[in-house]
Amino acid sequence: MPPIYGNKSVAVAADIDHDGDMDLFVGGRVVAGSYGTIPDSYLLLNDGRGNFSVANESIAPGLNKIGMVTDALWTDIDKDGWQDLVIVGEWMPITIYNNRQGKLMNVTSAAGLENITGLWTSIHAADLNNDGNEELLAGNWGENSKLHASEQYPLKLYAADLDNNGSIDQILAAEKQGKYYTFLGKEEIEKQLPALMRKKYLYYSSFAGQTVDQIFGEKLDHMKKFEANNLASVMLQNNGKGKYTVSKLPAQVQWSPVFAMLAGDFNADKKTDIITAGNFYGVLPYEGRYDASFGNVLLNIGASHFNVLSPFQSGFSAGGRS
Numbered sequence: 001m002p003p004i005y006g007n008k009s010v011a012v013a014a015d016i017d018h019d020g021d022m023d024l025f026v027g028g029r030v031v032a033g034s035y036g037t038i039p040d041s042y043l044l045l046n047d048g049r050g051n052f053s054v055a056n057e058s059i060a061p062g063l064n065k066i067g068m069v070t071d072a073l074w075t076d077i078d079k080d081g082w083q084d085l086v087i088v089g090e091w092m093p094i095t096i097y098n099n100r101q102g103k104l105m106n107v108t109s110a111a112g113l114e115n116i117t118g119l120w121t122s123i124h125a126a127d128l129n130n131d132g133n134e135e136l137l138a139g140n141w142g143e144n145s146k147l148h149a150s151e152q153y154p155l156k157l158y159a160a161d162l163d164n165n166g167s168i169d170q171i172l173a174a175e176k177q178g179k180y181y182t183f184l185g186k187e188e189i190e191k192q193l194p195a196l197m198r199k200k201y202l203y204y205s206s207f208a209g210q211t212v213d214q215i216f217g218e219k220l221d222h223m224k225k226f227e228a229n230n231l232a233s234v235m236l237q238n239n240g241k242g243k244y245t246v247s248k249l250p251a252q253v254q255w256s257p258v259f260a261m262l263a264g265d266f267n268a269d270k271k272t273d274i275i276t277a278g279n280f281y282g283v284l285p286y287e288g289r290y291d292a293s294f295g296n297v298l299l300n301i302g303a304s305h306f307n308v309l310s311p312f313q314s315g316f317s318a319g320g321r322s
Contacts, residue, residue: 001052006039007032014074014083017102021046025085027069034168036159036224038065041087043104060097060104067092075125075134078242086136088120091157091226094138094236112243117154118230121278126263128235128272128300136236136244137274139258143232144292146183148174151229156180160223162216163193171223173212180212184286233258233276237304249276249298252308256280256293271300277318294319 009029013022023046028039043055043063057064069089077084082099089095094113097104108114122139129135141147149155153175162169169192172183182189186207190197200215201207213220233253236244248254259278266273275297280290295318298306311317 002044002054004040004042004054009069009089010072012072012074014085016043016074016083016099016104017045018082019046019048021048024052025063025072025074025087027072027087027089029070030068035068035170036157036168036226038067039069040064041066041069059102062106063097063104066095070120071122071139073123073125077134077238079132079240086123086125088118088123088138090119091117091228092120093117094120094123094136098242107242110242113236113246115151116230116246117228118149118232119155119228121257121259122261124261124263126272126274128263128274129237129302129304130271131240133238133240135238137249137261137263138234138236139261139276139278140233141231141257142290143254144256145290146174146287147231149228149231153178154227154229155231156212157226157228158212158216158220158223159226160219162219162223163196169193171212171216181210182212182215184284188284188286235304247304249274250296250306250308252296253298256290258293266297267299269300271302273300274298274306275316279320291319 007029008026010027012025016023024044026042028041031037031039043060044052045055046052066087067089069087072087074083074085084099085097087095093108093116095108096111098107119141120138124137125134127134147155156173158171159168173180174183186204232248234246234248236246253276257278257280258276262275263272277295279293294311295316297309297314297316301307
């Protein structure tokens, strides 16, 4: 292996160039201590003897800095015999690289997915309607929290070194009544930016009701900005022509982040069903644990609809932290 460093989230294998050996995509998760800085991801080519080298930028333009990757998979989206790459991550769209005989091209925009950004946690592929084309199942952060997002009012993250101490600061902002406010209160932001906050806001009352623009002013113009306009876990239906239709998975799936998915015919009716699971405990008390899920069994009843079984009905229970 070449010397590739940093925090990685996923490694998935496929013979992308049809030379008889398995190549690797390795997704970069975050830059340690610098959330908001885009890490390096790698396409590693196998020489047939188990020696890997980092692919040239021309093999997969833009892949090296694609985003803060959480999961990825290889699947032949267009049924041309060449494995395509699907990538998900935080503050990015569900990204598709089409394999054109050994060269990967970003076709996210052509697939209609460029503007569907989220805090994506997982990705899975399965043929759910028996038409020969695999649908994509994308896990997200869910809709059962203080975080909310929409196309009109996306969740926003600003990142930069605001106090010139050499480390990146992050400001999370959410919309309320058409205006954006910091997600965290004065006390938590002051821990991160003591000099800036104590100088401008001595009292809680003076901070109350201040929008993110009022607090940080023109500093926001010089910060890197990320947006997520969808927090729901979704199904992406393949129309067979490179376009996808996006629909939410049932409400029970949205109760917690989805970190794991499994597809299979679980009730022997010749339809592909889905199991999902995921919770998250690594939060501040203000946010509250994401612990509402005991896992879900989604029985496929056709026409892209599912019957969601409770743990009492299915016998499947995956509570606790993921």
